[in-house]
Amino acid sequence: MAQLWGGRFTKETDQLVYNFNASITFDQKFYREDMEGSMAHVKMLAAVGILTERERDEILAGIEGILADVESGALEITSEYEDIHSFVEATLIDRIGDAGKKLHTGRSRNDQVALDMRLYTRKEIENLKGLVKDLLLVLHRLMKEHIDTYMPGFTHLQKAQPITLAHHFGAYMEMFKRDYDRLCDIHNRMNYCPLGSGALAGTTYPLDRNMTAQLLGFNGPTLNSMDSVSDRDYVIELLSAMSTIMMHLSRFSEEIIIWNSNEYRFVELDDAYSTGSSIMPQKKNPDIAELVRGKTGRVYGALMQILTTMKGIPLAYNKDMQEDKEFTFDAIDTVKGCLALFTGMIDTMTVNKDVMESSAKNGFTNATDAADYLVNHGVPFRDAHGIVGQLVLYCIDKNISLDDMTLEEYKAISPVFEEDIYDAISLKTCVEKRETIGAPSKAAMEQVIAINEKYINEI
Numbered sequence: 001m002a003q004l005w006g007g008r009f010t011k012e013t014d015q016l017v018y019n020f021n022a023s024i025t026f027d028q029k030f031y032r033e034d035m036e037g038s039m040a041h042v043k044m045l046a047a048v049g050i051l052t053e054r055e056r057d058e059i060l061a062g063i064e065g066i067l068a069d070v071e072s073g074a075l076e077i078t079s080e081y082e083d084i085h086s087f088v089e090a091t092l093i094d095r096i097g098d099a100g101k102k103l104h105t106g107r108s109r110n111d112q113v114a115l116d117m118r119l120y121t122r123k124e125i126e127n128l129k130g131l132v133k134d135l136l137l138v139l140h141r142l143m144k145e146h147i148d149t150y151m152p153g154f155t156h157l158q159k160a161q162p163i164t165l166a167h168h169f170g171a172y173m174e175m176f177k178r179d180y181d182r183l184c185d186i187h188n189r190m191n192y193c194p195l196g197s198g199a200l201a202g203t204t205y206p207l208d209r210n211m212t213a214q215l216l217g218f219n220g221p222t223l224n225s226m227d228s229v230s231d232r233d234y235v236i237e238l239l240s241a242m243s244t245i246m247m248h249l250s251r252f253s254e255e256i257i258i259w260n261s262n263e264y265r266f267v268e269l270d271d272a273y274s275t276g277s278s279i280m281p282q283k284k285n286p287d288i289a290e291l292v293r294g295k296t297g298r299v300y301g302a303l304m305q306i307l308t309t310m311k312g313i314p315l316a317y318n319k320d321m322q323e324d325k326e327f328t329f330d331a332i333d334t335v336k337g338c339l340a341l342f343t344g345m346i347d348t349m350t351v352n353k354d355v356m357e358s359s360a361k362n363g364f365t366n367a368t369d370a371a372d373y374l375v376n377h378g379v380p381f382r383d384a385h386g387i388v389g390q391l392v393l394y395c396i397d398k399n400i401s402l403d404d405m406t407l408e409e410y411k412a413i414s415p416v417f418e419e420d421i422y423d424a425i426s427l428k429t430c431v432e433k434r435e436t437i438g439a440p441s442k443a444a445m446e447q448v449i450a451i452n453e454k455y456i457n458e459i
């Protein structure tokens, strides 16, 4: 048991209490951020005259040595220490002696851990942004490639109207662009430095909080020391943004699973991204998509956990807040893994254009356009809807599609139909006539693709 405190105690901590209280098994994940924060703190302490330059240099060299040894594996972070902060300070004192005892001047573990968590999550927000961008790049390529790939658009998982695959991918493009923007927003909002807030009420030392904020790449210091040590809003925001990313990935996964099924065959996942069955030799399963869908619950769980943990905490720091770490770290690693694998999966899958196109041709996806044809010839929409309903019924009975009906058959149901009905309800016409921005026609999609290209180039 290596603790930073003990002076006012007359008994050793019970071993079970020690284990229950300790966080070293998980907060060692931000050992680098902890040491970076300490180095900035020490530079500032020297700049305001609290440490001599010599003490500063000794401490800095000591921390750099610890960091290098941890990174190389020469020094192991063991559970003999209560937390990562104790590990660094105790090792420093071991290595450099008295100067090391001055490291914690004007600092509390409360502002220290608040800083470490911010630095760690800020770094991971950048990693997440990179992974979302990789996904945007793949979607952008797919959109350009499939601007002419016709497929049925669905509502209620029933064929509705024809669209293109570019249009379908474009919907996800919008979702992931919003996800990217959300990560940027969180970064901007959380990028203020809590260091110097002390335990809760600042310190009596003349700390230069602007200096540490600047050294650590923050926009400035946080403005209330109580809030600084007890704010975990950015963790909640990050988990919320990651939950939304997972919700999007999960919906997309669900579609890939359906599209990859034997019944649909719209796409075929690459062998490298599929798995087999131990008993059924014919199987090629979309396990990656299923796992992404499944892991969504895990990330939502982390969001619920931190919301619940935070809701009853009076100001300022309380130990409950140590619970901000494990699920958050797990969620970050989970989302990063899901993003990378999902991107690889859709990057390598084969699109069966012909199957998609013939699926769009069957299932009366052009029924709305047939009704629009009648409207354009003076029939009120509600009547047109009824007439096309009769056409559909007729086709179902004969097991044919609207395109297969002869003009006589059309005329038998409504004399308004002429030869140009075939062109009016062709797949190409159905798509190309929808040309307002946001719709699937090639012209509209090209505008959106250009906007997306600019967006991707600028992030």
Ligand code: ARG
Pocket: 023, 027, 083, 109, 110, 113, 317, 319, 321, 322, 323
């Ligand atoms: N391990 C603690 C945490 O993660 C560090 C802060 C400890 N502060 C304290 N007053 N016990 O929150």
